[in-house]
Amino acid sequence: xxxxWSYGRIAHLLLWCGLAVALVTVSIPKIYSGATEYPLRPGGxxxxxxxxxxxxxxxxxxxKNLISMFESMPMSKPIVIFIHKGDxxxxxxxxxxxxxxxxxxxxxxxxxxxxxxxxxxxxxPDKVVAVVFCRLTRPAWLPxxxxxxxxxxxxxxxxxx
Amino acid sequence: MNALGLFGAFGTLFAAGYGLLALxxxxxxxxxxxxxxxxxxxxxxxxxxxxxWVFGFFANGLLLQGxxxxxxxxxxxxxxxxxxxxxxxxxxxxxxxxxxxxxxxxIAIVFYLSFVHTLGWDGLLNWEIKARYAFANGGVLPxxxxxxxxxxxxxxEYPLAIxxxxxWLYLWLGESNQFCAKTIFPTFYLAGTFLLAAFAVRxxxxxxxxxxxxxxxxxVPQITVEAGCASAGYADFPLSVFYLAAAGCxxxxxxxxxxxxxxxxxxxxxxxxxxxxxxxxxxIVAAACGVLVILRARKPPLSSLAFLPGIVIICAWRLYLxxxxxxxAADFLPFNPETFRTxxxxxxxxxxxxxxxxxxxxxxxxxxxxxxxAFLYSLPRMRDPGVVALxxxxxxxxxxxLSLYLFSSWPNYLDHVGLSISRLLMQVVPVGFxxxxxxxxxxxxxxxxxxxxxxxxxxxxxRSERTAVVELA
Numbered sequence: 001x002x003x004x005w006s007y008g009r010i011a012h013l014l015l016w017c018g019l020a021v022a023l024v025t026v027s028i029p030k031i032y033s034g035a036t037e038y039p040l041r042p043g044g045x046x047x048x049x050x051x052x053x054x055x056x057x058x059x060x061x062x063x064k065n066l067i068s069m070f071e072s073m074p075m076s077k078p079i080v081i082f083i084h085k086g087d088x089x090x091x092x093x094x095x096x097x098x099x100x101x102x103x104x105x106x107x108x109x110x111x112x113x114x115x116x117x118x119x120x121x122x123x124x125p126d127k128v129v130a131v132v133f134c135r136l137t138r139p140a141w142l143p144x145x146x147x148x149x150x151x152x153x154x155x156x157x158x159x160x161x
Numbered sequence: 162m163n164a165l166g167l168f169g170a171f172g173t174l175f176a177a178g179y180g181l182l183a184l185x186x187x188x189x190x191x192x193x194x195x196x197x198x199x200x201x202x203x204x205x206x207x208x209x210x211x212x213x214w215v216f217g218f219f220a221n222g223l224l225l226q227g228x229x230x231x232x233x234x235x236x237x238x239x240x241x242x243x244x245x246x247x248x249x250x251x252x253x254x255x256x257x258x259x260x261x262x263x264x265x266x267x268i269a270i271v272f273y274l275s276f277v278h279t280l281g282w283d284g285l286l287n288w289e290i291k292a293r294y295a296f297a298n299g300g301v302l303p304x305x306x307x308x309x310x311x312x313x314x315x316x317x318e319y320p321l322a323i324x325x326x327x328x329w330l331y332l333w334l335g336e337s338n339q340f341c342a343k344t345i346f347p348t349f350y351l352a353g354t355f356l357l358a359a360f361a362v363r364x365x366x367x368x369x370x371x372x373x374x375x376x377x378x379x380x381v382p383q384i385t386v387e388a389g390c391a392s393a394g395y396a397d398f399p400l401s402v403f404y405l406a407a408a409g410c411x412x413x414x415x416x417x418x419x420x421x422x423x424x425x426x427x428x429x430x431x432x433x434x435x436x437x438x439x440x441x442x443x444x445i446v447a448a449a450c451g452v453l454v455i456l457r458a459r460k461p462p463l464s465s466l467a468f469l470p471g472i473v474i475i476c477a478w479r480l481y482l483x484x485x486x487x488x489x490a491a492d493f494l495p496f497n498p499e500t501f502r503t504x505x506x507x508x509x510x511x512x513x514x515x516x517x518x519x520x521x522x523x524x525x526x527x528x529x530x531x532x533x534x535a536f537l538y539s540l541p542r543m544r545d546p547g548v549v550a551l552x553x554x555x556x557x558x559x560x561x562x563l564s565l566y567l568f569s570s571w572p573n574y575l576d577h578v579g580l581s582i583s584r585l586l587m588q589v590v591p592v593g594f595x596x597x598x599x600x601x602x603x604x605x606x607x608x609x610x611x612x613x614x615x616x617x618x619x620x621x622x623x624r625s626e627r628t629a630v631v632e633l634a
Contacts, residue, residue, distance in 0.1 A: 030523050039277070049285070103298075
């Protein structure tokens with residue numbers, strides 16, 4: 001009995017019990033707040049992209065509209081997506097749009113300012129099907145496109161021509 | 162309809178995995194039900210994703226789904242015929258029942274969390290995107306995707322285990338569905354929990370300890386709720402489960418001397434580079450541990466064939482990427498001695514970033530402190546090749562991952578570290594728990610001669626059953 005409950009064994013037991021209790025105690029508040037942060041929402045086929053687009057533009061269920069808009073465009077030419085360098089929201093919006101634009105080929109153009117006039121003037125309108133502005137200002141000389149909430153505008157070039 | 166589709170997809174995944182497990186075990190090892198479920202899931206996801214990729218070279222659409230389903234069902238039937246023997250169950254003690262209930266609640270919470278949260282950024286744009294594009298193209302990733310510079314952000318060079326498991330769900334559902342795709346990630350958590358519990362029981366021979374470790378896994382915030390957690394749709398947690406399986410099997414092979422564990426180790430090892438690109442590093446480390454064990458245990462040279470499946474997967478994927486002119490990620494500078502020499506000044510800041518990460522209580526709680534204590538406990542047992550293999554399996558990936566940042570091409574390499582280090586560390590967390598199990602159970606050091614005995618399985622079992630008097634005699 002003495003060897004079974006030696007001081008070493010008791011210390012060993014106390015150490016590991018203490019560590020386990022401390023691990024659980026420190027974690028519980030973080031896990032509780034993480035688990036209760038969001039309510040359970042109904043999930044759809046475009047559950048994640050809808051959430052991203054709502055977060056970035058404020059529009060509900062925008063993924064489906066974006067997909068049907070891209071589907072109505074001819075496949076042969078690429079879609080050019082302008083994003084703002086250093087703006088994580090703009091990059092995220094651009095990548096989400098590129099994700100939804102499949103199977104269209106896309107070109108992501110990162111620009112420094114908020115006015116892509118120079119970059120647009122270099123593009124041959126015959127060689128693109130649409131231009132997307134992610135948290136960027138559309139040049140005044142380009143006809144207005146379809147606006148999704150705040151920050152996302154899609155201009156169909158092929159329709160205008 | 163969705164429920165039926167999911168049932169079909171999960172059923173075929175488990176059937177394929179169970180068949181492969183039965184073929185590997187061949188009735189020469191008793192596995193618990195938890196082990197059978199966990200290994201079936203791991204082998205099922207690995208096999209189905211590989212089959213979809215390989216069969217996709219000459220079939221698509223319904224034919225592709227049909228072919229893979231036939232193989233899955235055939236494997237399931239083989240598994241049924243070879244039925245893996247289950248361990249004899251004894252009556253559980255009250256605290257084991259309580260711990261089992263706690264684990265069940267934890268798994269339910271992880272499922273709940275995966276439905277509450279959306280797919281994480283990488284989960285959608287690195288992994289699910291491949292499943293979606295492949296589904297839209299009849300189950301085959303379009304060759305143009307790999308060289309599409311507009312979608313280079315989605316890392317076309319990443320391997321396909323996770324996206325093609327999602328694709329398998331989509332093929333059964335008949336639509337790409339971001340919500341249903343998330344179901345595979347809590348299932349990996351379930352498999353990880355089951356495996357951790359099972360290995361911990363095998364290592365310590367104490368059921369309660371295995372259950373306790375599995376329950377504690379939930380209390381590492383990085384695994385449960387942090388960015389890139391088990392339910393976020395990232396590949397890091399699934400990779401950690403495959404790595405746990407490989408490391409755990411290797412340790413059990415050394416401890417119990419049963420070659421079945423070596424076969425299971427080889428299968429899990431092969432799938433590491435198929436889950437994530439970082440899996441290549443884990444493959445190298447786990448293979449090095451395997452070499453160490455082969456040499457120490459004086460296994461026949463044919464044992465090194467265990468590394469062949471992994472090498473085949475690595476080479477085949479590399480050849481495929483070359484053939485499709487896949488764009489390569491620009492996150493790292495060329496790996497050469499010159500870059501290493503010129504960027505060596507990053508070593509100290511990197512080390513302090515790592516230490517700061519270890520101390521981050523909101524991310525890790527006291528997990529790394531506990532692992533440090535367990536490491537100190539393991540020092541006197543370093544003559545045991547199993548313990549050495551586990552320590553190497555835990556520490557070597559951390560060192561290698563940290564060294565990778567020496568080659569980071571990001572303008573601020575510490576941003577690169579900050580963004581990814583927690584997810585990389587998560588890949589070795591379950592192995593860290595195995596080290597904690599060894600420390601808590603604190604079994605006496607094994608006599609070195611025992612490793613070299615010809616019939617180790619028998620000797621190891623006999624040793625545990627002998628009384629001290631018989632041992633002395």
